[in-house]
Amino acid sequence: NLPSCDSLQSMFLRLAPPQVFFQLKQKFGLPEQGIYTMPVTLWLMGWQALNGTSTAEAVQQVVLGEPRQLLGAHKRLVEGTVSSNTGVYSVVRTALPRAVFEQAFDQVFQQTLPMSPETGLERRVYLLDGSTLSLTHTPKLVKAFPPARNRHGTSHWPILRVVVAHSLANGAAVLPQWGPMHGSKPVSEQSLAAALLERLPAQSILIHDRNFGVFSHTWGAHRRGHDVIVRMTKARAQRVYGGTLPKRNTDRSLIWTPSRDDRRKHRQIPADAAVPGRLIVQHVRRYRQTIVLYLFTTLDLPVEKIVELYGLRWHIETDLRSIKQVLAMEQLRCKSPEMIAKELIAGILAYNLVRAVQTAAGAWRGVSCRLLSFAQVLAVTRAWLPRLLNAASPEEFRELLQRMLRAAAQCKLPKRKRRRRYPREVWGRPRVFLRRKAAPTKGGRSRGKK
Secondary structure, eight states, X not given: OOOOOHHHHHHHXXXXXXXXXXXXXXXXXXXXXXXXXXXXXXXXXXXXXXXXXXXXXXXXXXXXXXXXXXXXXXXXXXXXXXXOOSHHHHHHHHHSOHHHHHHHXXXXXXXXXXXXXXXXXXXXXXXXXXXXXXXXXXXXXXXXXXXXXXXXXXXXXXXXXXXXXXXXXXXXXXXOEEEESSSSSOOOHHHHHHHHGGGSOTTOEEEEOGGGOSHHHHXXXXXXXXXXXXXXXXXXXXXXXXXXXXXXXXXXXXXXXXXHHHHHHOXXXXXXXXXXXXXXXXXXXXXXXXXXXXXXXXXXXXXXXXXXXXXXXXXXXXXXXXXXXXXXXXXXXXXXXXXXHHHHHHHHHHHHHHHHHHHHHHXXXXXXXXXXXXXXXXXXHHHHHHHHHTOSSHHHHHHHHHHHHHHHHTOBOOOOSSOOOOOOOOOOOOOOSOOOOSOBOTTSOBSSOO
16 A cells, blocks of 8 residues: 655645746746746756757647646647747747746755655755766857866867765755866866855755865855764875874864965965864775775764765765766756756756655655666656646546656665676777868868868
């Protein structure tokens, strides 16, 4: 027997609520004319990210009269004469302010927060990490996000640096922060993480690796009321410990103060800045290797619990793989910085939708949602979500929801007895054609060497 799903039904109905779109329209003074209204445009961009489809395929959804819940009684819809051209849809989504996408994202994220199960603690735990995304080669994007350069020359693809924060419980993502990775004004992952801290719920617990194990980031999290579990480098742990290298099984209370380099690089740090906490040193045996962990934490938990929580940091790697490979967001397709921001927000919104389904299915089955396959739950969501939105009655919606959650709960990950190994190998690439040296001229021929 399946349990009651009243809360799940309410959650799905709130994923595209008409009142939210009405509030955004009133706030930003947006006109509601034509077929591609703000709710329809936002939904189509999320639908594109969810299914990895083009604008032409998104327009065909409107031609077919989908989604019925958001489309009004426009004359062309009634007559069945909606154009298949993508021009109007492209103009409308370009004209929508970026703030509209951010507000819609925050609304959905706040509604899905109660669906997140706890991890044995009374506070929410978030994993922080950084990554990169490649962009389409256009003059605007090359200027905003310059490609990488080395002694061999300049790369072709613009590179975007992004910092994300995901819930440890179910993988739900906070709105990420991004900026250029190369060029004359690159942004560091630490500066992006500082902006990301403002979006986290109050009194959260942050877990991150050595790249964020610096005083400025730890002090910023402590100043905002968050606790941290951060891995430190060997040299930094030695300095914080007082100049000597801490030994195995160390668990010492200390006060982390900024170094001279910290004050020089971060002028905003006050003179009396300090973070009280503990330095923990543990030797962990994993996959026939011994790993030395230098952990700094502001939590008053047993050492075994601290090490266990840090060991769960690996979930952020699989979460990023789900975004970049499963949702195919490793290379964004829009051609301007403003549209890149909207495409990225819509993509993370679609990712959170799948995580919401995964969380609901795990709660339904009584198992951790982390034990379900994201790729398989994505396939279930793609197949069932259009039917859910077009349900004719609450009874039909409830029946479809039960069937969808039953299908998602069956997407369990296999229990592997040994660690999977991925050899660092690539297929050979025969060089049949010459490399392009310059952009083609008006005549169609390249100005490079033959």
